[in-house]
Amino acid sequence: MTFTGAIGRACLFPLRAIIALCVALRVHPNALTLTGVVINGAAGWALAMGRFGLAGWIMLVANIFDFIDGKVADELNLSSRFGGFWDSVMDRFSDLFILTGLIYLYATLERPDYVLIAALTLTFSVMTSYTRARAESIIPLCKVGFMERPERIVLFMIGAFTNRMAAVLWVILVLSVLTVLDRIYFTWRELRSDRRELPA
Amino acid sequence: MKPSRVATLPLRMIWHALFWTFERATWQYDLMVIAILAFIWLTPPAWLGDPMASGPGLIGIIAGLLR
Numbered sequence: 001m002t003f004t005g006a007i008g009r010a011c012l013f014p015l016r017a018i019i020a021l022c023v024a025l026r027v028h029p030n031a032l033t034l035t036g037v038v039i040n041g042a043a044g045w046a047l048a049m050g051r052f053g054l055a056g057w058i059m060l061v062a063n064i065f066d067f068i069d070g071k072v073a074d075e076l077n078l079s080s081r082f083g084g085f086w087d088s089v090m091d092r093f094s095d096l097f098i099l100t101g102l103i104y105l106y107a108t109l110e111r112p113d114y115v116l117i118a119a120l121t122l123t124f125s126v127m128t129s130y131t132r133a134r135a136e137s138i139i140p141l142c143k144v145g146f147m148e149r150p151e152r153i154v155l156f157m158i159g160a161f162t163n164r165m166a167a168v169l170w171v172i173l174v175l176s177v178l179t180v181l182d183r184i185y186f187t188w189r190e191l192r193s194d195r196r197e198l199p200a
Numbered sequence: 201m202k203p204s205r206v207a208t209l210p211l212r213m214i215w216h217a218l219f220w221t222f223e224r225a226t227w228q229y230d231l232m233v234i235a236i237l238a239f240i241w242l243t244p245p246a247w248l249g250d251p252m253a254s255g256p257g258l259i260g261i262i263a264g265l266l267r
Contacts, residue, residue: 004233005225050252111251146220146232158240166250167240175236182219 015068022072029073029083033090036065040094044101047160048108056160059098063153066094088129091149095125098156102165117169124176125152131183139190145179147172 022032039062046055069087073079099122106114128147135142152172159168222228244260245253256264 002225002227002230004230008225052252106251109251111249113249114251144219144221150224155236155240158237162241163253164240164245164250165252166245166248167243167253170248171236171239178218178220185219 015064015071018064019068019071019075022068023075026076027072029069029076029078030086032065032069032072033083033087036062036069037090037093037097039065041097044097044099047098047101047165048104050105050109052160052163052165055101056157059153059157059160062094063157066091066153088133092126092129095149095152096122099125102169114166114169117166117173121169121173121176124173124180127180128176128183131180131187135183135187139187139194142183142186142190144186145175145182147175147179151175 039058043055043058043062046052046058069083070079073083099118102118103115103122106112106118128145129149132142155168155172156165159165216222216228217232220232242259244256244263246256246260
């Protein structure tokens with residue numbers, strides 16, 4: 001067993017109780033998704049105020065909602081195509097709230113270098129999702145690249161709890177750029193192989 | 201392993217790190233996570249010009265002890 005797999009299983013244990021509670025109360029999964037985004041907005045505010053510890057805890061709570069919405073939808077047989085769309089759109093808002101909070105913080109600290117780094121991180125975080133969504137409209141699956149949303153969330157929490165946000169931003173930025181490039185290359189390669197297979 | 205494969209191992213490692221196709225909870229994923237956490241926690245914040253972080257970080261502490 002890998003250590004990341006073990007951590008994932010350990011985290012799933014308390015989440016099962018929360019999922020069971022939401023299922024018992026028949027909380028609609030779309031309401032859970034929306035709650036997560038609103039709480040992530042609060043995390044963005046805490047980051048903007050430079051209160052990283054508080055932001056870390058708020059992000060932890062927000063992302064519990066984010067994680068359980070799909071599981072609750074499955075348990076309640078409420079999975080729908082709109083639910084998937086709603087979840088993806090709300091996820092983008094969450095990313096934008098967090099990074100806008102950091103941009104505001106670095107702007108108030110008069111650090112244009114980190115304003116730029118946070119803005120580029122925001123750009124490539126959105127492009128990571130966009131490239132996959134657009135690619136999967138023309139090829140079956142485009143799941144390449146390391147830096148997806150769960151990785152970003154965990155890194156933001158690590159940055160907030162251990163006060164190493166600058167290093168986290170660099171990591172997310174560099175790996176998001178690579179992920180976008182991976183997805184462009186993968187889609188190009190898939191489409192090229194499709195063209196070769198077509199009869200002349 | 202063939203000698204030619206051994207010779208190209210570093211290049212293939214770099215390629216696989218750049219063009220990432222591994223799933224979560226694989227040993228390759230674990231290695232990447234360790235490298236990322238090492239960068240975040242060991243790099244002295246001053247090297248990155250971190251406006252918020254305090255403390256020298258582990259590498260900074262070791263460098264300070266060696267001085």
